[in-house]
Amino acid sequence: MAYQYVREPLKSDEADRLSHACQNAKEKLIIWTLLDTGLRVSELCSLNPENILWQQRALRINGKGGPYGKKSKKRVVPMSKRVQALLEPYFALNDKWFAGERQVQKIVKKIANRAQISQNVTPHVLRHTFATLALQKGISLAAVQKMLGHDRLATTEIYLNLTEGHVIEEFQNKW
Numbered sequence: 001m002a003y004q005y006v007r008e009p010l011k012s013d014e015a016d017r018l019s020h021a022c023q024n025a026k027e028k029l030i031i032w033t034l035l036d037t038g039l040r041v042s043e044l045c046s047l048n049p050e051n052i053l054w055q056q057r058a059l060r061i062n063g064k065g066g067p068y069g070k071k072s073k074k075r076v077v078p079m080s081k082r083v084q085a086l087l088e089p090y091f092a093l094n095d096k097w098f099a100g101e102r103q104v105q106k107i108v109k110k111i112a113n114r115a116q117i118s119q120n121v122t123p124h125v126l127r128h129t130f131a132t133l134a135l136q137k138g139i140s141l142a143a144v145q146k147m148l149g150h151d152r153l154a155t156t157e158i159y160l161n162l163t164e165g166h167v168i169e170e171f172q173n174k175w
Helices: 012-020 025-037 041-045 081-093 101-114 123-136 141-148 153-160 164-174
Strands: 058-063 073-078
Touching: 012 025, 012 123, 025 041, 025 081, 025 101, 025 123, 041 058, 041 101, 041 123, 073 141, 101 123, 123 141, 123 153, 141 153
Parallel strands: none
Antiparallel strands: 058 073
């Protein structure tokens, strides 16, 4: 198998610090949605009220992929209570997302700096963090695969490659 660069996910305490460093509703919308859903930044920025299944507490996502990158791959991603509590009032007043991809990347970086997280934090690192934390919480690899929109289980398995720090932290939390 070819070498694949693995972005370091945030540890759970770093993810908590990032969440608490948000100073307004729009920052929370970005950080909490990325951390709680594992969406790609492009998927986040294309959210609109039609994507939200309020009764099922889920998001209908048009993911990347399909023939010629037509975004024809569709999936349903569960929505946490805290994300629903933010999205409901936002989409009651707005019909599209408020920021573009580059702007979201800059906001994530600004909040990570405020949270004093030393590693480079991007929306994609938050996607990796979501996947890693989901697996650590006991969500099955197959369920995480579906939520992330991966075709192959092998793509999702990279999140099983935890760092020594993650292994030690998990052992200490469970032992």
